[in-house]
Amino acid sequence: MTVLTTPDSAASSDAASQETKGTKGGAGALVRKIRTGAPVVPFLVYVILVLGVPTVVIALYAFKSNSGQFTLQNIHTILAAHTKQNPTGGQYRAGFENSLKLAVVTAVVPGILGTIIAYAISTSEHPAFKRIVAATSGVLAQFGGVNLAFMFIATLAATNGLVTKWLGAIGLDPWNHGFSLYKFWGVALVYMYFQIPLMVLIITPAFAGLRPAWREAAEGLGASRWRFWRHVGIPVLTPAILGSMFLLFGSGFSAYATAEALTGGTISITPIQIGAILQGNVIAGEQNVAYALAFAMIVILLVSVVVYVLLRRRTSRWLL
């Protein structure tokens, strides 16, 4: 509620002027202030109860032992490495490492491919082509979860997948060359199905912001294409591309449904581990580990969003 009382020079509604008048008036002003704020109360109460409370619960329970005392044990458990002294532990740390690796791979590769596609769109002279690619990206970026997993099982399952059969016919069955749809690279391949369109969607506006005047100026000064990209295009676009990659990182890091449905919960990444604990597969004495895992995930995502916002601010200096 503090937000309601901070003076804001930009606001010019009658509600605002009522409030500024009211600050001198004591009790009457308070009543008026409450009245002005009242209609948003149901929304706030709902958000606090259903979103706020669970989030606070995660943060508190992450530092709580099973007997209810403050502890760092949960954090220790999820960060502990698998060593000789700790032969039964380390699976959560491994889960984080796999999750981070998966998120980085499915941010960087689709990030680069998406940028190339967006560049191809931006230089295309056919408006219909541009519109089709933009619309398709919008649709495909929303694909995911169980449906996408089943589609890829039909495509690349061992022996029976359509593409497995095609490649098998020319002697290149990927399953004979170390590929498994249900392991790291298989999951990464499926994630890219929604990550590439997502990248195209968020990076296309940056290319549109690249002004033709800069290209003309560079050419007028005798720069080659390469030098234009080396000294103008790429530096101007880099914050936008990096920022978008952080967004992709977040989307790959938090995905649960696709990996669960694809691997039947066998891949050890953090979201799957949390799901397993919630469904009752808990080692005795580690019930609160789920909170620590969830807490760590939220922290990592908040950091990546902050980086994204900062990079976006940097981007808007030149583009958009």
Place this chain on the structure above:
Amino acid sequence: MASLELGQDIADPLRIDAPYEADAPLNKHRRRFRWGRGAILIITAAYFVVPFYAGMEYSLQRPTGGFSLTPLSQIGSAPGFVSALWLSTQLAVITMLVVMALMVPTVIYVHLRLPRFRRVMEVITIFPIIIPPIAYSVGVLEAAPQWLRNSQYLLAIVYVILAMPYVYRSLDSGLGALDVKTLVEASRSLGSSWLMTIWRVLVPNLRAALMSASVLTLALVFGEFTIANVDNWQTIPVWIYLAPTDNPRINTLVAMIALLATAVVLILIVSLDRSQSRNSRRSR
């Protein structure tokens, strides 16, 4: 223009030749790049089209070869499908009613009387997107009281939060395209109550925004897997994943239908948006 022609009249040989020389390698470059671009686009298109075809083929192919639509008629009799569909439908309706009842009056009021609160709403409605559903479900399952914990309607309560970002954004942009103040003042000065103003004046004007908000909510509820799965309720996505059918192709078929439905819904929303912005431009 005149000055340019004059300049060329000076007949500087360097100037005349320069564009010619610059053009030739540029063209060659362009042509080579076109090939590269074509190859990239074809490979990408294959990556996106082939799995879709594979899913369709797998679910609709007859054992004897060729396609048939009979699997479509078997969906209804697949064990558990109807109850999963019923559960998802109930959840979608409840979620939609609650999120609209909560958001429509609030967003309208904030637009009219409390513009400073818009920032707060923007920030609040970003969190459901940032917090991963799997992490969020950990907190929800602990924080919910036991009686709610045992109810499938807990999912609807949670889906309202997940739908908020989309509903807020479409309502906010819908209201931004209207002259809300004038509409409300006109309606109020003609003697109608606040509720009447919202219901008879603003809602009809926000039809497109409300439409896209509800369609997005619908798609969200029918597609949400994470929280339903860890809370052990068989909604449609959970059914696709877990249902033991004697014919596994049925699950893939339902998954493909769901993907197609997602595509149709999104295209619908885009065209709704477009027609809305066209209408508002015409009315100005």
